[in-house]
Amino acid sequence: MDLKEAGIDEGISEVIVTTKSASGKLNAAPIGIITTTSEDKTKNNHFVKLYEGSKTLSNLLETNKLVANVTDDAVLFVKAAFDNLDETHFSLFSGFQVLKEAKSWILFQSVLAEESSEFYLFQLTPITVKINRKEVKAINRGLNAVIEATILATRYDVIEDEREKEELKKLMVHYAGVVKKCGGRREKEAMEILDEKCFFL
Ligand SMILES: Cc1cc2nc3c(=O)[nH]c(=O)nc-3n(C[C@H](O)[C@H](O)[C@H](O)COP(=O)(O)O)c2cc1C
Incomplete structure (x- = not known):
């Protein structure tokens, strides 16, 4: 599945990731989706590298799914980094809570690929994609x-x-x-x- 149209391209794409705990508690946090291209350039690989201590990490270890919410809203990034976003920001996509205002949503399944004393690396497989808005925007x-x-x-x-x-x-x-x-x-x-x-x- 090519995610370029949904805003996820080679390199690190900064998005707001929504995850759920095993008990169903929702969390949102800014996280980088790492995208590498295979040598034959036919296949992209997606990963997240998560450091100890975040809710996102414990949720992913428990439920193995995340949604990448693609947005350029600076306020959402700051709020999600420090506090959880309140429920007015969310709607449902494929049974998963997502940011209402996001330009696209990508639901990923995750598998733990590497674990060290410093980080956990998860490989991501896209399951469903929804593009809500396509906008042209110059770099700010x-x-x-x-x-x-x-x-x-x-x-x-x-x-x-x-x-x-x-x-x-x-x-x-x-x-x-x-x-x-x-x-x-x-x-x-x-x-x-x-x-x-x-x-x-
Ligand atoms: C733009 C941006 C990208 C970030 N990317 C990552 C990342 O890839 N991995 C990570 O572990 N933390 C990353 N962080 C830090 C987490 O967002 C931060 O630790 C957050 O408090 C975790 O929230 P949580 O406990 O609700 O999961 C990033 C922060 C920002 C602002």
């Missing part, structure tokens, strides 16, 4: 900056080295500047939420 540096700053913010608490923490803060201040200059309303709102989470911005 503000959106990219929000994504970079959000990734750094999720790492801040797990880093112990003080010098590394200082470096990370400097980078985040830089990204906040890019959002101020290049971002639209949604990117600026996302950065304000991030600012409340990270007192140092």
Whole structure:
């Protein structure tokens, strides 16, 4: 199944992943879908690499399914990274809860492919795809900056080295500047939420 039309292309595609626990509790978090192309270029392989401690990891170990929700909404990325999104954001797709506003949904089955002390690598097989909206959009540096700053913010608490923490803060201040200059309303709102989470911005 070629997922290019649904927005998942070679490299790492940042999406919001929805998963369910064995007891049916829903979770949403930003995760990168890793796509590699086989040598004969006929087949794409999809993976997620999950670090210890996330709800997404425990849910996937329990239920082996995830939905990649393709969206460029900066606010959803920031909210999903820190809190769970409230139920007004969700609707149903193939019996699975998905982000109502997403441009596409891809339901994947997962198999644990590699496990180390640092991460779990799951291979993903697409089961069903739905494209809701096709939009042409130019690159916005503000959106990219929000994504970079959000990734750094999720790492801040797990880093112990003080010098590394200082470096990370400097980078985040830089990204906040890019959002101020290049971002639209949604990117600026996302950065304000991030600012409340990270007192140092
Ligand atoms: C854009 C973006 C991409 C991310 N990609 C990953 C990833 O591929 N793997 C991972 O373990 N964490 C990733 N994270 C961090 C998780 O989203 C973060 O740890 C989150 O708090 C996990 O939430 P959960 O406990 O609800 O699953 C990413 C964060 C952002 C902002």
